Amino acid sequence: MSPDDDRAGPTGADHETPARPRARRPNWLPVAIAVVAAMLMVAGVVVVSDLVAGDGDTASDITPAADPNAPDSAATALRDSRARLASVDCDPPELQPGRESARAYYTGVLDCLDRAWRPVLDRMGVEPQPASVDVADVRTTECGELPPADRALGLYCDADHTIHLPYSRLATAAGETHEPAFLATLAHEYGHHIQALTGVFAEAGNAMSDADAAVESEVGRRFELQATCFAGLFLDATRANRGAEAAVQDFADWSGVDSHGGARLQKQWASTGFNGGSVAACDTWSAPAADIGGTGTPDSGSGAPASP
Numbered sequence: 673m674s675p676d677d678d679r680a681g682p683t684g685a686d687h688e689t690p691a692r693p694r695a696r697r698p699n700w701l702p703v704a705i706a707v708v709a710a711m712l713m714v715a716g717v718v719v720v721s722d723l724v725a726g727d728g729d730t731a732s733d734i735t736p737a738a739d740p741n742a743p744d745s746a747a748t749a750l751r752d753s754r755a756r757l758a759s760v761d762c763d764p765p766e767l768q769p770g771r772e773s774a775r776a777y778y779t780g781v782l783d784c785l786d787r788a789w790r791p792v793l794d795r796m797g798v799e800p801q802p803a804s805v806d807v808a809d810v811r812t813t814e815c816g817e818l819p820p821a822d823r824a825l826g827l828y829c830d831a832d833h834t835i836h837l838p839y840s841r842l843a844t845a846a847g848e849t850h851e852p853a854f855l856a857t858l859a860h861e862y863g864h865h866i867q868a869l870t871g872v873f874a875e876a877g878n879a880m881s882d883a884d885a886a887v888e889s890e891v892g893r894r895f896e897l898q899a900t901c902f903a904g905l906f907l908d909a910t911r912a913n914r915g916a917e918a919a920v921q922d923f924a925d926w927s928g929v930d931s932h933g934g935a936r937l938q939k940q941w942a943s944t945g946f947n948g949g950s951v952a953a954c955d956t957w958s959a960p961a962a963d964i965g966g967t968g969t970p971d972s973g974s975g976a977p978a979s980p
């Protein structure tokens with residue numbers, strides 16, 4: 673299982689979460705964002721990266737334990753497929769205040785995500801499996817305990833393909849009706865679902881397993897930035913629909929996301945996906961260090977937020 677999230681150190685057991693960050697707006701609690709670092713759990717063990725607090729990792733010559741560029745790697749296969757998402761009309765119910773409205777909104781967007789990504793999975797010979805969204809303020813998931821609200825907005829659990837986005841967290845952070853934040857967040861988490869179905873998730877987990885902190889940090893950032901780039905691909909596929917461009921911009925508002933490469937790089941990779949055309953554009957695994965950031969670099973802009 674695995675999710676991304678922010679973490680706190682290796683934990684041994686269970687779970688993780690993907691977490692998303694976000695930051696934003698007026699009510700956003702700065703803290704809450706620290707979200708995310710990618711944690712992957714492999715075979716019951718959580719791997720994780722904590723880099724967030726890490727020290728300036730110079731990601732440059734770090735090579736993941738499991739080379740994502742190896743010929744048989746899932747990351748390489750995905751990149752080389754040159755697959756493209758299908759353009760889809762996406763008109764989910766308008767987001768209104770309240771948990772039920774959020775559930776309906778997410779459900780509508782999820783249908784769009786399934787349709788848009790289907791050609792990619794078909795091209796890779798991967799059987800599509802549905803993801804579900806849970807907006808309950810649960811504490812426990814199939815992947816273990818959710819991280820505290822001040823650490824993560826949500827998490828993707830690959831054990832049951834559920835995207836946990838406790839309503840109160842994002843509503844508090846971004847505002848109950850701020851659709852771009854809900855859209856961007858769900859699209860990013862669905863990116864982890866695609867990573868899980870295509871083997872990238874497990875591969876990243878393997879690369880982080882037994883790796884030192886610097887490698888965990890780097891792999892975590894490449895993993896998270898790819899999920900954000902995948903979100904950009906989806907937003908491009910729905911570019912004609914309301915909120916798509918605003919959602920791309922929304923990534924610039926994420927704060928506390930050093931583990932995700934920092935706000936500037938989140939926005940950069942969301943834009944790369946939005947303008948990239950195919951999944952090959954989201955090859956964060958081959959990207960130079962300057963494009964994946966690192967704690968302590970000028971890019972890790974945590975904290976900075978917010979656009980109006």
Ligand SMILES: [Zn+2]
Nearest residue numbers: 676690691896
């Ligand atoms: Zn994530």
